[in-house]
Amino acid sequence: MVRIVFLGPPGAGKGTQAVRLAEYLGVPHLSTGEMFRMAAERKTSIGLLAQEYFSTGRLVPDEVVIGVVQERLSDPDCSGGYLLDGFPRTLAQAKALDAILDQKETPLDRVIELTVAEEILIQRMLARGRADDTRQAVAKRFEEYAMQTKPLSEYYLERGWLVTVNGEGTPDEVFDRVKRTVGF
Ligand code: ADP
16 A cells, blocks of 8 residues: 655656556556546547647646546545656645545655756657657746746655655666665
Protein backbone atom coordinates (compact mmCIF):
# COMPACT_ATOMS: atom_id res chain seq x y z
CA MET A 1 0.00 0.00 0.00
CA VAL A 2 1.81 3.10 -1.17
CA ARG A 3 0.75 6.54 -2.37
CA ILE A 4 3.26 8.39 -4.50
CA VAL A 5 3.32 11.67 -6.42
CA PHE A 6 5.74 12.14 -9.31
CA LEU A 7 6.97 15.69 -10.02
CA GLY A 8 9.25 17.02 -12.71
CA PRO A 9 9.49 19.42 -15.63
CA PRO A 10 8.02 18.56 -19.04
CA GLY A 11 10.35 16.09 -20.77
CA ALA A 12 11.97 14.82 -17.56
CA GLY A 13 10.80 11.28 -18.28
CA LYS A 14 8.21 11.39 -15.54
CA GLY A 15 5.69 9.39 -17.57
CA THR A 16 8.16 6.61 -18.43
CA GLN A 17 9.43 6.25 -14.88
CA ALA A 18 5.96 6.55 -13.37
CA VAL A 19 4.64 3.67 -15.52
CA ARG A 20 7.61 1.47 -14.57
CA LEU A 21 7.44 2.24 -10.87
CA ALA A 22 3.67 1.74 -10.73
CA GLU A 23 4.07 -1.66 -12.38
CA TYR A 24 6.95 -2.56 -10.06
CA LEU A 25 4.89 -1.62 -6.99
CA GLY A 26 1.65 -3.10 -8.35
CA VAL A 27 -0.39 0.11 -8.02
CA PRO A 28 -2.41 1.98 -10.67
CA HIS A 29 -0.64 4.71 -12.65
CA LEU A 30 -2.81 7.84 -12.69
CA SER A 31 -1.70 10.34 -15.33
CA THR A 32 -3.89 13.43 -15.61
CA GLY A 33 -2.30 14.28 -18.98
CA GLU A 34 -3.30 10.85 -20.31
CA MET A 35 -6.80 11.13 -18.84
CA PHE A 36 -7.29 14.45 -20.63
CA ARG A 37 -5.88 13.21 -23.95
CA MET A 38 -8.16 10.16 -23.82
CA ALA A 39 -11.19 12.25 -22.86
CA ALA A 40 -10.40 14.61 -25.77
CA GLU A 41 -10.24 11.65 -28.18
CA ARG A 42 -13.63 10.47 -26.98
CA LYS A 43 -14.87 14.05 -27.30
CA THR A 44 -16.44 14.16 -23.83
CA SER A 45 -17.28 17.64 -22.55
CA ILE A 46 -14.36 17.63 -20.09
CA GLY A 47 -12.07 16.31 -22.83
CA LEU A 48 -13.02 19.05 -25.27
CA LEU A 49 -12.64 21.71 -22.59
CA ALA A 50 -9.22 20.33 -21.51
CA GLN A 51 -8.06 20.22 -25.15
CA GLU A 52 -8.44 23.98 -25.46
CA TYR A 53 -5.78 24.27 -22.77
CA PHE A 54 -3.36 21.39 -23.38
CA SER A 55 -3.13 22.00 -27.13
CA THR A 56 -1.52 25.37 -26.41
CA GLY A 57 0.52 24.26 -23.39
CA ARG A 58 -1.65 26.00 -20.79
CA LEU A 59 -2.74 24.28 -17.60
CA VAL A 60 -6.29 22.97 -17.42
CA PRO A 61 -8.20 24.96 -14.72
CA ASP A 62 -7.71 23.68 -11.17
CA GLU A 63 -11.38 22.96 -10.45
CA VAL A 64 -11.64 20.73 -13.53
CA VAL A 65 -8.47 18.77 -12.74
CA ILE A 66 -9.27 18.42 -9.04
CA GLY A 67 -12.76 17.07 -9.82
CA VAL A 68 -11.37 14.47 -12.22
CA VAL A 69 -8.71 13.31 -9.75
CA GLN A 70 -11.06 13.23 -6.78
CA GLU A 71 -13.42 10.98 -8.70
CA ARG A 72 -10.63 8.70 -9.89
CA LEU A 73 -9.18 8.33 -6.37
CA SER A 74 -12.45 6.92 -5.10
CA ASP A 75 -12.36 4.05 -7.62
CA PRO A 76 -11.87 0.69 -5.88
CA ASP A 77 -8.51 -0.01 -7.59
CA CYS A 78 -7.02 3.02 -5.78
CA SER A 79 -7.74 1.65 -2.31
CA GLY A 80 -4.41 -0.22 -2.27
CA GLY A 81 -2.39 2.85 -3.25
CA TYR A 82 -1.52 4.59 -6.53
CA LEU A 83 1.04 6.65 -8.32
CA LEU A 84 0.02 10.15 -9.40
CA ASP A 85 1.80 11.47 -12.51
CA GLY A 86 1.18 15.08 -13.57
CA PHE A 87 -0.95 15.94 -10.57
CA PRO A 88 -0.70 18.14 -8.58
CA ARG A 89 0.71 20.83 -10.84
CA THR A 90 -0.29 23.94 -8.85
CA LEU A 91 -0.26 24.84 -5.17
CA ALA A 92 -4.07 24.93 -5.18
CA GLN A 93 -4.11 21.34 -6.53
CA ALA A 94 -1.59 20.23 -3.89
CA LYS A 95 -3.71 21.73 -1.13
CA ALA A 96 -6.87 20.19 -2.54
CA LEU A 97 -5.12 16.80 -2.68
CA ASP A 98 -4.02 17.17 0.94
CA ALA A 99 -7.59 17.96 1.96
CA ILE A 100 -8.98 14.94 0.06
CA LEU A 101 -6.37 12.62 1.57
CA ASP A 102 -6.78 14.06 5.08
CA GLN A 103 -10.45 13.28 4.87
CA LYS A 104 -9.72 9.70 3.81
CA GLU A 105 -6.93 9.48 6.42
CA THR A 106 -4.59 8.23 3.71
CA PRO A 107 -1.59 10.61 3.54
CA LEU A 108 1.00 10.51 0.76
CA ASP A 109 4.09 8.38 1.38
CA ARG A 110 6.56 9.98 -1.04
CA VAL A 111 6.90 12.72 -3.59
CA ILE A 112 9.55 11.94 -6.19
CA GLU A 113 10.97 14.83 -8.17
CA LEU A 114 12.95 14.06 -11.33
CA THR A 115 15.50 16.71 -12.24
CA VAL A 116 17.09 17.14 -15.68
CA ALA A 117 19.17 20.02 -17.15
CA GLU A 118 17.05 22.40 -19.23
CA GLU A 119 18.95 21.97 -22.56
CA ILE A 120 18.36 18.21 -22.37
CA LEU A 121 14.66 18.73 -21.59
CA ILE A 122 14.04 20.90 -24.64
CA GLN A 123 15.88 18.43 -26.93
CA ARG A 124 13.85 15.49 -25.58
CA MET A 125 10.52 17.30 -25.94
CA LEU A 126 11.08 18.37 -29.53
CA ALA A 127 12.36 14.90 -30.46
CA ARG A 128 9.30 12.96 -29.26
CA GLY A 129 6.82 14.80 -31.53
CA ARG A 130 3.53 14.36 -29.61
CA ALA A 131 0.64 16.39 -31.09
CA ASP A 132 0.79 18.96 -28.28
CA ASP A 133 4.60 19.28 -28.53
CA THR A 134 4.77 22.22 -30.95
CA ARG A 135 7.62 24.66 -30.25
CA GLN A 136 5.22 27.28 -28.90
CA ALA A 137 3.27 24.87 -26.70
CA VAL A 138 6.55 23.47 -25.35
CA ALA A 139 7.76 26.97 -24.42
CA LYS A 140 4.44 27.69 -22.71
CA ARG A 141 4.59 24.39 -20.77
CA PHE A 142 8.05 25.32 -19.42
CA GLU A 143 6.76 28.72 -18.38
CA GLU A 144 3.76 27.18 -16.61
CA TYR A 145 6.05 24.65 -14.93
CA ALA A 146 8.44 27.32 -13.63
CA MET A 147 5.67 29.54 -12.34
CA GLN A 148 3.05 27.09 -11.09
CA THR A 149 4.63 23.68 -10.48
CA LYS A 150 8.20 24.33 -9.31
CA PRO A 151 6.98 25.84 -5.99
CA LEU A 152 5.54 22.42 -5.09
CA SER A 153 9.06 21.07 -4.39
CA GLU A 154 9.35 23.49 -1.47
CA TYR A 155 5.83 22.66 -0.30
CA TYR A 156 6.55 18.92 -0.19
CA LEU A 157 10.08 19.40 1.16
CA GLU A 158 8.57 21.13 4.19
CA ARG A 159 6.25 18.16 4.71
CA GLY A 160 9.21 15.78 4.60
CA TRP A 161 7.93 13.74 1.65
CA LEU A 162 10.21 14.99 -1.13
CA VAL A 163 12.99 12.91 -2.64
CA THR A 164 14.93 14.22 -5.64
CA VAL A 165 16.23 11.88 -8.33
CA ASN A 166 18.61 12.74 -11.17
CA GLY A 167 16.66 12.02 -14.38
CA GLU A 168 19.63 12.11 -16.77
CA GLY A 169 20.88 8.92 -18.45
CA THR A 170 19.07 5.92 -19.91
CA PRO A 171 15.60 4.95 -18.68
CA ASP A 172 17.15 1.89 -16.95
CA GLU A 173 19.76 3.98 -15.15
CA VAL A 174 17.10 6.43 -13.98
CA PHE A 175 14.78 3.63 -12.88
CA ASP A 176 17.55 2.07 -10.76
CA ARG A 177 18.03 5.45 -9.07
CA VAL A 178 14.28 5.84 -8.54
CA LYS A 179 14.05 2.41 -6.88
CA ARG A 180 17.09 3.06 -4.71
CA THR A 181 15.94 6.50 -3.65
CA VAL A 182 12.42 5.51 -2.73
CA GLY A 183 13.78 2.49 -0.89
CA PHE A 184 11.13 -0.03 -1.94
P1 ADP B 1 4.05 16.40 -19.82
O1 ADP B 1 4.43 15.47 -20.89
O2 ADP B 1 4.42 17.81 -20.09
O3 ADP B 1 4.44 15.94 -18.45
P2 ADP B 1 1.25 15.63 -19.36
O4 ADP B 1 1.01 14.48 -20.25
O5 ADP B 1 1.38 15.36 -17.90
O6 ADP B 1 2.46 16.50 -19.89
O7 ADP B 1 0.05 16.71 -19.53
C1 ADP B 1 -0.28 17.24 -20.79
C2 ADP B 1 -1.15 18.48 -20.64
O8 ADP B 1 -2.36 18.17 -19.90
C3 ADP B 1 -0.50 19.62 -19.84
O9 ADP B 1 0.31 20.42 -20.67
C4 ADP B 1 -1.73 20.36 -19.30
O10 ADP B 1 -2.30 21.22 -20.26
C5 ADP B 1 -2.73 19.25 -19.03
N1 ADP B 1 -2.63 18.80 -17.61
C6 ADP B 1 -2.23 17.57 -17.18
N2 ADP B 1 -2.24 17.50 -15.84
C7 ADP B 1 -2.65 18.71 -15.39
C8 ADP B 1 -2.82 19.29 -14.11
N3 ADP B 1 -2.60 18.59 -12.99
N4 ADP B 1 -3.26 20.58 -14.05
C9 ADP B 1 -3.49 21.29 -15.14
N5 ADP B 1 -3.31 20.82 -16.38
C10 ADP B 1 -2.90 19.56 -16.52
